[in-house]
Amino acid sequence: MEEADTEPPLVVRDWGRVGGPGGTGTDREGGPGGARDQDIYIQTLRKLFNESHGVFIGLQRCEEELAGKSRKAHLVQVSKNYRSVIRACMEDMHPGTTTKSETRPCSFQVSILSAMELIWNLCEILFVEAAAAGPLLLRLLDWIRLHVCDVDSMVREVLSSENPSKHKLFWNVVDVFVLQGRMDEARHLLSKEASANPTSMSMYKVLDDLMMKMPLGNTQTLTELELKWQHWHEECQRYLRDGTFASNPHMESICKILAGDENAMLEKKELLTTWYHFLVTRLLYSHPTVKPMELHFYAQSSMDLFLGEESSPEPLDTILMAAFEFELHQVIKECSIALSNWWFVAHLTDLLDHCKLLQSHNLYFGSNMREFLLLEYASGLFSHHSLWQLGVDYFDHCREYGRVYLELHIERIPLNTEQKALKVLRICEQRHMHEQVRSICKIMAMKALRNNRLGSALSWSIRAKDAAFATLISDRFLKDYCERGCFSDLDLIDNLGPSMLLSDRLTFLGKYREFHRLYGEKRFSEAAKLLLMLMTAHIAPCSFWMTLLTDALPLLEQKEVIFSAEQTYELMQCLEDLTAGKPDKQKLLDDDVETTKVEMLRLALARNLARVIVKEGTLEGS
């Protein structure tokens, strides 16, 4: 059960075969939009993207709230949260959850994540926290301890053996502890050896004493520390000169290391594993009060000493070196080239920008580096079928081009279901992107129309306030009515409410349906009034007048008189307008049914007029 807790191995050597997000470093500068973010498609990294999105939003929200000390503390906390997210992601990828076949690419991912965390941590110490001389070294030690962790498994192996001091790795473990400045643990191990070896007790005592007295700490001032350290250093060297440990080569080499002997440290190359470990150990025992600005000098020489002639620096080495040189932009540039994702540089740059470290730097394209990288990252998210929702918030925090990018990308989201359309619509509405809202609604309305869902189509066009489309759909409704003689989707048309006023045709549709309802409820006079109004107020399209007049027929033929004389005259005028408007030729083309209809109407109107004159005359007369 302990396996799950071991640190993932740091396979920095794999770095050579990683391509930059843009393929090569050179064509990336061609402008935003072209690069493809390959890592976006890695399933196991989705957790990273989602979780860091939350941290990112949190960081943007508290933008200007904090000032001074608390601001810095908060930024460090944010940085730690980001690293925590990376670590959480690594833990998830760790063996135990995966089968054998998946192990290979997985461990590669873990090594990339691990390297990202390593770089991030260093940047946090140097840039975000900007540790001063003294605390700086302590932070660097933490950094090394956190990332060079082969020792933990070694320690377990040694301690779980029956006789730890006889284990073949015993001295290796002690050395690692010393190299990492973990004095208490080293002393603890040594005491085991001492108790097993009473003869050399005095020697152990001296070494133990030396290790215990080693001055380290953050409570004292720098000069105090320097003084104490100088004293302790001389003591170490005195023992070396006296040959106190001559009888035990292990202990002698430890003492040499304590005394800051670089050659003794380099002899432990396998245990140091990396040049930056060597750097930190060297600083610990030779220059504990190193100032940030002196770092690059030691870093460079440590790398040269450690790597020697035979190997050239890997991308990771270059990045770390750039960080030690406080070349922020170089760090970001190298990371962009070396990593196959934009996630890292985008978030790191954003954080550093919040630390106000990037202000002077403006690009000759786009607005600034932070925005450029965020746009790239968010564009990558948008190219993903599922992660696009995260991209929206990143675009929101790009002041200059974010909106344009969002507008362009959001229109390309495929809308398979109404639910998804609603979500996209909400994003657009919240940002007052009217053009996109219209376009989405139109797409959905068209889809509904194609599926013969007139009701849905109308709803969508009402939501978009798209009058032209509402007219189109209303015409479809009316056409359907003319063909079938009854309305479909009554529940919708009866409940149009104020949205009826969106287009003239829709108004007519609603009103015409109202006429039918009134007629159905036998409220004839109201129905007649409405029918007439539809024509005289020119709400009804001319093409529909004949239908309306035909609808008037049964009303004219009712036993009781419904249309008043005046209304009858108006109806007659409507009929005349309709027939007069038509050229003779077309009249001939019309079939007999049409002419019969007109004849019938004329007859009915005349009869009604006769009846109404009599009725009105008698009413007035009586």
Place this chain on the structure above:
Amino acid sequence: MIKRRGHKIREGSQGSPQPITGPHPPTTAQGRGGHFGTTAARSTSVPAPPMAAPAPPSRSSPVSLRARRPPAANGGRRGRRRERARGGAAMEEVSARFVAQKISKARWRPLPAAALQPPDVFATGSWDNEDNRLSVWAVGELGSGEYLGEPQLLCDIGHDGDVMDMQFLDQERIVVASSTGSVTVFRHHQNNQTLSVNQRWEKAHYHVDQDTSCGGAACTGVICNNPEIVTVGEDGRINLFRADQKDAVRTIDNADSSTLHAVTFLRTTEILTVNSIGQLKIWDFRQQRNEPSQIFSLTGERVPLHCVDRHPNQQHIVATGGQDGMLSIWDIRQGTMPVSLLSAHEAEMWEVHFHPSNPDHLFTCSEDGSLWHWDTSTDVSEKPSFLHHGGRSTTYLSHSTINQSVVCAWLNNDPTKDRMEITNLIPNQTLSVNSLDVLGPCLVYGTDAEAIYVNRQLFA
């Protein structure tokens, strides 16, 4: 056993003196028809006992979503220790897990009739993924008050199309509605932890115009009352299936001219549907007519309704949630309009649920990333509550306790008597909470941020 790191969500500020004044205290929309009950839901500021300080529904709160110990601080040893250190605290009741898929639905497995223990298994469905999945999860034992980690995946199975809705038919079978229009019954084999397809109705929902190759229409809602299954869809169709029959028992084509968004049982033969033009309809399967037996609607604005739930004991009380985030309470015995409109979320309310055994509590979640707990059970006679309002301090004393048990708090539209405590359970969320489910003391919800959350001490 490998203990995984659980994510903790720190909620609110425990015991903080911060008054609960939401940025938009839910009030009645007064412009929406004058004769509605003016139920003014207020967030009362109770000088709460330290263990039950609710999180203020404040969006701008800078409280970090996650209060994590930095990894650097414990020198290379990760995870477990910091969990242990914070384990037993009562406020750490929410566990979360990122699942690398956007969650569209989350449902507790129903408990056997005689069960006393809290629910421990739930199912989730994903959406908008290239390969969507139906997954079954277990939450660990709570043990001796110690927290034992995030939900563990028991099994999962691929699902064709987005999971639009999901419902447990019984202890083993899950009915899933797909965006492809099919409805599938999955069986969860608990002995070997696998999922298999038990039954499928292909293209249960489809568009009439079938000259295109994919005529399926998304099935948006499903509800079961074993063995009956009712589904509704974007095609405005209502299907009634029986779990053991191959063909639909009853289909109502063109039941609705707009999209049907959700469905729930009113009684054994009657269902409630909500649609995208703001209507609530009752359908009675005993009637052969393909018409709703009753239509209720929001006046005027035709705001689409997205979810519906019925009061578990008093069947005439129905809650719906709309596109504008409004919560509507309806009394279907009277009128055609809601009894009260409570403005709640800022965006679409995706789900509303009465607590099944404690219906004075209601839960809603929304596209705006919030999840609200509505509590009408506040007993003022026990807790004197001080409502700070405009500088005045009014003490509400116990009111007509005789009536309280008779008149349901949800229908109580006398503003002076109304007492509703509203808590936002997610202070700092950004992406949509698509689904939630409550059972016993447990709440589960899933988000578009690809995370599932389980709160096991809802009423702590």
